[in-house]
Amino acid sequence: MSNLDHGATTVSSRALGVLLDSWRASSAPGYLALADRIRLLVLDGRLPVGTRLPSERDLCAHLGVSRTTVAAAYAALRDSGHVDSVRGSGSVVRLPTRASLPRPATAEGLLDLTKAALPAADGIAEAAQRAAGRLGAYLGDSGYDQIGRPVLREAIAERYRRRGLETSADQIVVTLGAQHAIALLARVLVGRGDRAVVEAPGYPHAFEALRVAGARLVPISVTVADGWDEPALMQTLRRTSPPVAYLMPDFHNPTGATMPADQRVRVLEAAAAEGTVVIVDETMGELAIDPVLERPLPMAAYGRAVSIGSVGKSLWGGLRIGWIRADRPLVDRLVRARSAGDLGTPVLEQLVVAELLGDLDRVLEARAAHLRRGRDRVVTGLRTAFPSWDVPSPAGGLSTWVGLGAPVSSQLTLAARREGLLLAAGPVFGVDGAFERFLRVPFSYGDDETDRALAALRAAWAGVDGVQAPASPLLAEVV
Structure with missing residues (x-):
């Protein structure tokens, strides 16, 4: 088993060993370091609740440690409520009940930066009032809308046309x-x-969706400095002819990289030759911070691709409205398949978003100013406090992908929890537990929250070799 199958009930010693990666980097006693790392895998969702852990004998043999070390680690996890051990069933991952949660380590409570997200844009309440006034015209039918109201589909298509990609409303779901x-x-x-x-x-949630559908993931490297590993991507397409490739070419989450126009052409041509459908995630696409002379067009303007967008990043995560732009035959297939998972998108939320899209350029201008201030504050603060770290200053998006210089991301994340700060460890963004040398730090929050986060990171880094149990075992959703 090369990686953790989210549909499985058991994780093998080998698969768990991959996820544990550099757990020995801590100077804490071995059993505590092992328990802390398994606990973090549970908190980050990399070990789903209900997963059966390997037996003590199998895990100690694979890790090359004594059985006493593994037994003590499992005991510590039982004491903290992260594992249940049942005779004949082994040790099973769970989350503690809220009654058993320890108090936060700071008086202010926990600051959750696992989500790279913005607060609601101005004008949403007013748009909701206007949309409510128009709702009466839509009450004559069932309200189960599996393709989208024409007024919103046309507004989304118009956004694509303004960005240089000819699009009709019937290409939108x-x-x-x-x-x-x-x-x-x-x-x-x-x-x-x-x-x-x-x-x-x-x-990570794209990985999860693809795995649930039964896919075997084939990772291609993306770096801050060099972007996409094009030779590896081309070779993978030629050798495996995968049905789909999922890419985020604009302000990539988490590196911030943007794919150049000429590379977009080459990737789409290679995918077309193999019959691969390129799924382009554009959720970060309009969150530019720095003005540039020329940005690439939407990827589908350079060849055949399916585009995904939403207003969760630009307007507000509380508006659960997204879309797919595809050719008409695929649109028909999507609509036919949809009823197996849901019965449609709420009409009122669609009307609210339709009201807001006409004024999106003004919103994006305000967002750019907010993000520029936040990025500069975070980047300057991190570079000053941690001169050994590699802290990029991305041209867009919501976060910076920090190089720590050592494989201590999970260890640092655990220490930060003790200081009241929740962050997503680097391996959350990998397929098989890689990226222990990296940490995603959002810059989309306000000045006070940013300053609190920087202070917590400084305190956590100072004690990174003495990691203890996290302050709160709440499962964080990474966005």
Whole structure:
């Protein structure tokens, strides 16, 4: 088992060893270091609740440690409520009940930066009031809308046309956010055992959606400095002819890289030659921070691709509206398949978003100013406090992908929890537990929250060799 299958009930010693990676880097006693790392895998969702852990004998043999070390680690996990051990069933992952949660380590409580997200844009409440006034015209039918209201589909198509990609309303399917769009496409395009090309690092919930559909993930490297490993991507397409490739070419999450126009052409041509459908995640696409003379057009303008978008990043995560832009035959397949998972997108939320899209340019201008301030504050703060770290200053997006210089991301994340700060460790963004040398730090928050986060990181880094149990075992969703 080369990686953790989210549909399985057991994780092998080998697979768990891959996820544990550099757990020995801590100077804490071995059993505590092992328990802390397994605990973090549970908190980050890399070990799903209900997963059966390897036996003590198998894990100690694989890790090359004494059985006493593994037994003590499992005992510590039982004491903290992260594992249940049942005779005959082994040790099973769980989350503690809220009654058993320890108090936060700081008086202010926990600051959750696992989500790279913005607060609601101005004008949403007013748009909701206007949309409510128009709702009466839509009450005559069932309200189960599996393709999207024409007024919103046309507004989305107009956004694409303004960005240089000719689009008609009948090429749009409105979804319950971008994650729903990814899952729907995966269900339609991927068969069990099919390969799916993904980016590494990349968006963890896309990995999850593809795995649930039965895909075997094939990672392609993306770096801050060099972007996509094009030779590896081309070779993978030629050798495996995967049904789908999932890419985020604009302000890639988490590296911030943007794919150049000429590379977009080459990738789409190679994919077309192999019959691969390129799924393009554009959720970060309009979150530019720095003005540039010329940005690439949407990827589908350079060749055949399926585009995914949403308003979760630009307007507000509380508006669960996304979309898929595809050719008409695929649109028909998506609509036919949709009822197996949901019965449509709420009409009122669609009307709210339709109201807001006409003023999106003004919103994006304000977002750019907010993100520029946040990025500069985070980048300057990190570079000053941690001169040994590699801290990029991306031209867009919501976060910076920090190089720590050592494989201590999980260890640092655990220490930060003790200081009241929740961050997603680097391996969350990998397929098989890689990226222990990296940490994603969002810059989309306000000045006070940013300063709190920087202070917590400084305190955590000072004690990174003495990691203890996290302050709160709440499962964080990475966005």
